[in-house]
Amino acid sequence: xxxxxxxxxWIPASAGMTLVAQAAQVRAADGxxxxxxxxxxAAGDAARxxxxxxxxxxxxxxxxxTGPIPEERFQGDLAPDLAGAGDRSTAAQLRQRLVDAGSxxxxxxxxxxxxxxxxxxxGANFKGKTILTAQQIEDVVAYLQTLRAQPGAAx
Amino acid sequence: MRRLSAAALIGVLAGAVxxxxxxxxxxxxxxxxxxxxAMQRDDTQNPxxxxxQGGEALWNAKxxxxxxxxxxxxxxxxxxxxxxxxxxxxxxxxxxxAITLGQRIDMCRQGAQQAPALKPESDDLLSLESHxxxxxxxxxxxxxxxxxxRAAAERGRQLYTRRIGQLNLSCAQCHDDNWGRKLAGAxxxxxxxxxxxxxxxxxxxxxxxxxxxxxxxxxxxxxxxxFGAQELVDLEAYLALRAHGMPLETPGxxx
Ligand code: HEC
Ligand code: HEC
Ligand code: HEC
Numbered sequence: 489x490x491x492x493x494x495x496x497x498w499i500p501a502s503a504g505m506t507l508v509a510q511a512a513q514v515r516a517a518d519g520x521x522x523x524x525x526x527x528x529x530a531a532g533d534a535a536r537x538x539x540x541x542x543x544x545x546x547x548x549x550x551x552x553x554t555g556p557i558p559e560e561r562f563q564g565d566l567a568p569d570l571a572g573a574g575d576r577s578t579a580a581q582l583r584q585r586l587v588d589a590g591s592x593x594x595x596x597x598x599x600x601x602x603x604x605x606x607x608x609x610x611g612a613n614f615k616g617k618t619i620l621t622a623q624q625i626e627d628v629v630a631y632l633q634t635l636r637a638q639p640g641a642a643x
Numbered sequence: 644m645r646r647l648s649a650a651a652l653i654g655v656l657a658g659a660v661x662x663x664x665x666x667x668x669x670x671x672x673x674x675x676x677x678x679x680x681a682m683q684r685d686d687t688q689n690p691x692x693x694x695x696q697g698g699e700a701l702w703n704a705k706x707x708x709x710x711x712x713x714x715x716x717x718x719x720x721x722x723x724x725x726x727x728x729x730x731x732x733x734x735x736x737x738x739x740x741a742i743t744l745g746q747r748i749d750m751c752r753q754g755a756q757q758a759p760a761l762k763p764e765s766d767d768l769l770s771l772e773s774h775x776x777x778x779x780x781x782x783x784x785x786x787x788x789x790x791x792x793r794a795a796a797e798r799g800r801q802l803y804t805r806r807i808g809q810l811n812l813s814c815a816q817c818h819d820d821n822w823g824r825k826l827a828g829a830x831x832x833x834x835x836x837x838x839x840x841x842x843x844x845x846x847x848x849x850x851x852x853x854x855x856x857x858x859x860x861x862x863x864x865x866x867x868x869x870f871g872a873q874e875l876v877d878l879e880a881y882l883a884l885r886a887h888g889m890p891l892e893t894p895g896x897x898x
Pocket of ligand 2 (some may be wrong): 663667670672694737741742803814815816817818829830831832833834836838855859860862863877882897898
């Protein structure tokens with residue numbers, strides 16, 4: 489069961505030491521929606537975002553989600569298909585969910601990718617680190633926005 | 644009256660949010676492919692039988708300053724060890740805490756045989772443990788009801804429902820709320836502990852329940868307690884209670 493093994497591999501994936509506090513500032517300044525890129529990040533790159541989502545040790549997304557990434561054979565079914573994500577949510581909503589999924593659904597099993605507080609017993613390799621960096625979040629948001637039934641239509 | 648119904652309501656809501664213990668209960672083997680199931684069912688195919696044979700040899704081998712074998716005191720394991728594995732972990736008076744079957748065996752090794760400790764996850768310990776567990780195969784899991792064992796299980800239950808690690812997931816969120824679903828390529832089992840120690844194809848070796856629990860913990864990027872840590876023993880005690888009545892399947896095979 490290689491896939492399970494891979495999930496277990498310890499990788500100091502995120503060099504992102506930025507705190508969610510900064511993200512919260514963005515949100516506050518923006519009246520609740522995270523419509524501007526995270527501090528320090530350039531505009532997202534959809535191709536890089538796709539690679540992050542596809543990578544089980546970096547994005548971890550396909551552990552739970554299925555998505556239109558046919559070359560990845562083993563995809564989870566704990567969460568909605570990512571196809572059409574760009575139709576269902578705005579960039580701000582996607583950013584918000586990635587940064588802190590619990591702020592949209594407190595009972596969610598989806599990890600918060602840009603948050604270090606409120607966590608218990610975090611392994612030493614991961615303590616104080618976010619799962620993704622600000623730039624990686626922007627890249628994933630850019631990729632998710634391309635997941636549309638009708639490319640170009642406003643969500 | 645008001646307060647009572649509010650409490651009842653909270654109870655209902657909590658139940659709805661956190662789900663409940665799986666029903667009907669299914670053993671981990673039920674989630675495996677037919678070929679892995681066949682390997683577990685057939686002793687001539689089950690690689691764990693090698694460890695069990697090794698365990699039988701150790702059972703009869705004199706060891707330590709006392710120059711005694713397990714058999715010197717316990718006789719034939721087939722009779723003396725029948726049903727023993729089904730009631731571990733158990734509170735141990737001398738130790739003053741709940742201990743696992745492996746720890747109980749090591750107490751005899753160090754105390755009664757006056758031999759060096761058996762290392763966690765060593766082939767010798769896994770062999771003795773699976774040889775002892777084999778004598779309870781098919782018997783219902785029967786965790787003791789004494790207060791010490793129950794207190795350990797209650798602490799284990801709390802750990803089980805607590806979100807941990809960078810991924811912020813609890814055991815219950817996977818094994819109670821999402822069993823049967825796919826986590827990438829792996830089907831999430833209900834997390835019953837009625838087949839350990841197991842032979843795992845991925846490891847190409849035998850492994851203990853604690854090794855499994857430590858893997859689940861590192862999977863969610865949480866702190867991983869050392870083998871034998873009380874947290875792991877407490878979790879084992881809860882898992883035994885959760886699986887009470889299920890037949891012991893040792894030696895299990897896992898993918
Ligand atoms: C451990 C499970 C898990 C992981 C890992 C995970 N998610 Fe999710 N995700 C969920 C669940 C469950 C939902 C459904 C909403 C909820 O429960 O909050 C969800 C919802 C979503 C949604 C909204 C779905 C929609 O279109 O309505 C998006 C977008 C999303 N996730 C993207 C991602 C991305 C991108 C990643 C990786 C960087 C990721 N998720 C990782 C479990 C997960
Ligand atoms: C993100 C999901 C997830 C979390 C969280 C999780 N597990 Fe697991 N667990 C799994 C999966 C998947 C397997 C099976 C892997 C395989 O055999 O391929 C498993 C296997 C097990 C098994 C072995 C069952 C058997 O039949 O062999 C036990 C016991 C177990 N987990 C207990 C726990 C405990 C206790 C915790 C919390 C400390 C925990 N798990 C946390 C996903 C999870
Ligand atoms: C010198 C005698 C002696 C030797 C040698 C010995 N034991 Fe024991 N063992 C005992 C006694 C006495 C008990 C019961 C202790 C008690 O109940 O307080 C016991 C208890 C046990 C138990 C727990 C039984 C139960 O019902 O809970 C197991 C398992 C066990 N021994 C395994 C072993 C193994 C395996 C070996 C060899 C590695 C071994 N013993 C060697 C004397 C011995």
